[in-house]
Every structure is written in structure tokens, then in C-alpha cells.
Amino acid sequence: MIAATRTFLVPFMRRPVAAAGLGILVLMIVTAILAPVLAPYDPSKIDPISRLLPPNAAHWFGTDQFGRDILSRVIYGARLALLIGVGVVSFALITGVPAGVLSALFPRFGRVMMRLIDVLMSFPALLLALGLIVILGRGVSNAILAIGVVYLTTTSRITYGLTLRLRTETYVEAANSMGAGAFWTIRKHVLPNLVSPLLVQASFVFAFAQLSAASLDFLGLGAPPEIPSWGNMLAEGRIFITRAPWLLFFPGFAIAITAFSLNLVGDALRDRLDPRFRDMLRK
Numbered sequence: 001m002i003a004a005t006r007t008f009l010v011p012f013m014r015r016p017v018a019a020a021g022l023g024i025l026v027l028m029i030v031t032a033i034l035a036p037v038l039a040p041y042d043p044s045k046i047d048p049i050s051r052l053l054p055p056n057a058a059h060w061f062g063t064d065q066f067g068r069d070i071l072s073r074v075i076y077g078a079r080l081a082l083l084i085g086v087g088v089v090s091f092a093l094i095t096g097v098p099a100g101v102l103s104a105l106f107p108r109f110g111r112v113m114m115r116l117i118d119v120l121m122s123f124p125a126l127l128l129a130l131g132l133i134v135i136l137g138r139g140v141s142n143a144i145l146a147i148g149v150v151y152l153t154t155t156s157r158i159t160y161g162l163t164l165r166l167r168t169e170t171y172v173e174a175a176n177s178m179g180a181g182a183f184w185t186i187r188k189h190v191l192p193n194l195v196s197p198l199l200v201q202a203s204f205v206f207a208f209a210q211l212s213a214a215s216l217d218f219l220g221l222g223a224p225p226e227i228p229s230w231g232n233m234l235a236e237g238r239i240f241i242t243r244a245p246w247l248l249f250f251p252g253f254a255i256a257i258t259a260f261s262l263n264l265v266g267d268a269l270r271d272r273l274d275p276r277f278r279d280m281l282r283k
Contacts, residue, residue, distance in 0.1 A: 015268060017264060018264050018265065018267065018268035020261075020264070021260070021261035021262070021263070021264025021265050021268070022261070022264075022265055022268070024257055024258070024260075024261035025258075025261045025262060025265055028078050028081070028082065028258055028261075029082060031075055031078045032078040032079040032081070032082040035075050035076050035078065035079050038075050039069075039071070039072035039075045039076060040060075040069060040071060040072060041059075041068075041069035041071075041072045042072065043068060043069065043072040043073040043075075043076045043228045044068065044226065044228070045067075045068060045069075046066045046067055046068060047063070047066075047067030047068070048066070048067050049067065050063050050067040051063060051064070051065055051066060051067040052064070052065055052240065052243065052244050053067075054244070054246060055246055059071065061074060061246060061250045062244070062246040062247070062250075064233075064236065064237060064244075064247055065236070065237075065240060065244075065247075070233075070246065070247065070250055070251075071250075072228075073228040073233060073251075074230070074233070074250050074251055074254055076228040077228050077229050077230045077233065077251065077254065078254070080140070080213075080223060080227060080228070080229045080230075081210055081213070081229070081230060081254075081255075081258060083140070083144075084140070084143065084144055084147070084209055084210070084213045085206040085209050085210060086206075087141075087144035087148070088144055088147045088148045088151060088205060088206070088209035088212075088213075089202045089205050089206050089209065090148075091144060091145065091148030091149075091152065092148050092151040092152045092154075092155045092202075092205050093155060093198065093202065095148070095152045095155075095156075096151075096152035096153070096154075096155030096156035096159060097155065097156070097159050097194065097198065099113055099117070099152070099156040099159070099160075100155070100156040100157065100158065100159025100160035100161075100162075100163060101159055101160075101163050101186055101190055101191075101194075103156070103160050103163075104159075104160050104163035104164045104167060105163065105167065105182050105185075105186070105190075106182070110160070113156075114157075114160065117153050117156055117157060120149070120150075120153045121153045121154075121157070125150045125151075125208075125212065126212065126215055128146075128149070128150050129143075129146045129147055129149075129150050129212055129215075129216060130146075130216070130219070130221065132145070132146035132149055133146045133216060133221045133222075134221075138220075138221055138222070138224065139223075139224070140222075140223050140224075140227070143213060143216055143221075143222045143223065146216070147209050147212045147213060147216075150212065151205045151208065151209065154201075154205075155198070155201060155205065158197065158198075158201055159194060159198070162193070162194055162197060163190055163194070166189065166190055166193055166194075167190075169189075172185060172189050172190075175188070175189060199269060200266055200269045200270045203262055203263075203265050203266035203269055204262070204263065204266045206262050207258075207259045207262035207263050207266070208259075210255060210258055210259050210262070211255065211259055213229075213231060214229075214230055214231035214234065214255050215231065216231065217229050217230070217231020217232045217234075217235060218231045218232075218234050218235045219235075220235060230251040230252075230254050230255050231251075231255075233247065233248075233250075233251035234248055234251050234252060234255075237251075
């Protein structure tokens, strides 16, 4: 177990920037889990006397126009960010992987499914998410569904291309010639070889899901305003950008650093899991 962990951490240990990204990601997860313990104040508590205070000893990140503590709201916003990221990644993998695999192994089904995927991919990601939110209605679960549909298209396309390549491998053709069924081939040969690239894809989907969720919140189509989220904080604080810039700086920084760390982790995972990069790391 210890040896496997050390091997997994090789690309992080050899790249300090990637190690920093992993540390930030772990910190975000811990912050989201321990939000009730770490937050110094109730994120929804209104205190008109303390409204629009700059960062100080009592409120490290300052307060907003309602006197709510910005640090507490940023900490609780990590919970929603983690929920949306995990939800979008799960939805994209659960729907996109079967669509891609079945499309590659069953050409008639694939011609129809891939054309539907092409139609969805022809829309800009944010525009497609906005359209789905308008149809489904505002809410966290609907935001996860809308963003998930956006990224199931790329997940299914990647899975489709990888499965087409795997289908021509000698060991797969040998299994088919011996009478192996399609679903046995999927379980024994296709899915195990998809784990590594899909793990890397999941890290990038997680990062882009954060940006998409913040965009929907900023436009008033994501999480309800009473729920602390980084996008909602940006939307509420934009009218005070000159008077109280900390209202936008701290949630904006949280969004940027989270997306940046996830991309760094995704690059490191690619280096660890891709055989071409793995050989380079051993030198």
C-alpha cells in the first residue's frame, strides 16, 4: 500500500507545482467537509451594523452588504463547489461512458448516438447549460444535470475514440474469435483500459464544472441566492466592486485557484497513467 502510494505520488514529488495543486485540492476537500467547524460565523447571519467592513481581525475576509462574514461564506461555498463537481463528474461518466462504449461496439447504434452527441457539441457549452436550466428550472440538482449534459458529450466522444482503438487490439479480436460476447469484452478488456484516461478526463471535467457552475450562479440561474456559493457571492458583490472589492476578490480567487489546482492534478495524473510519460518519469 505504501509502495503504491509512493509510486502514485512520483509525478507530484518531481513537480512542485503539481504538488501544490494537489495540496490545494486536498485543502478544499477538507474545508468543505469541516465547514461547520472551520467557519467562524454563520454564513447566513445578517448583521447590519457590520455591513461592508474591510478585512480585519474579527472578519478576516471582511463582510458583505448584509453584514455576513465573507470567510464563512467562502468556506461553505467550497461545499457546494465539491457537490457540483462530484455530481457533474458522476453524471458525465455514468452516461457518457456507456454511450461511447456501446456506440463503438455497435455501429448502427453508434451512428445515431454520435450524431446526437455532435448536435449537442455544436452548441457552446454555456449556452447549452443555460438552455437546459431555462427548461428545467433553477436549483442545485438542475444545475448539476445541465452542466453534466454539457460534459457527457466530451466524455462519450473520448470513450468512443478509445473504444474504437481497443476494439482492434489483438487480444480483443482473439477473445471475439473464441466466442466472447460483447458485454464480456466490455467488462474484461474495454473498461479496465478506460480507467486511466477517464480518470484524467474526470479531473478536467471537475475543473470546468466549477467554472460553469459559477457562471450560472452569476447569471442568477444556478443555486438559489440563500445558498452560499462562490458564483452567488460574485453576483451579489459586483455592484460594490469599487467600494468593497474584497466582495469579489475572495470568491473569485477561490474559483480560480480551485480550477487551476484541478488542472495541475489532471496533468500530473496524465503523466502518471500514460505509459509514454510514465517512462519519462522513471529516467
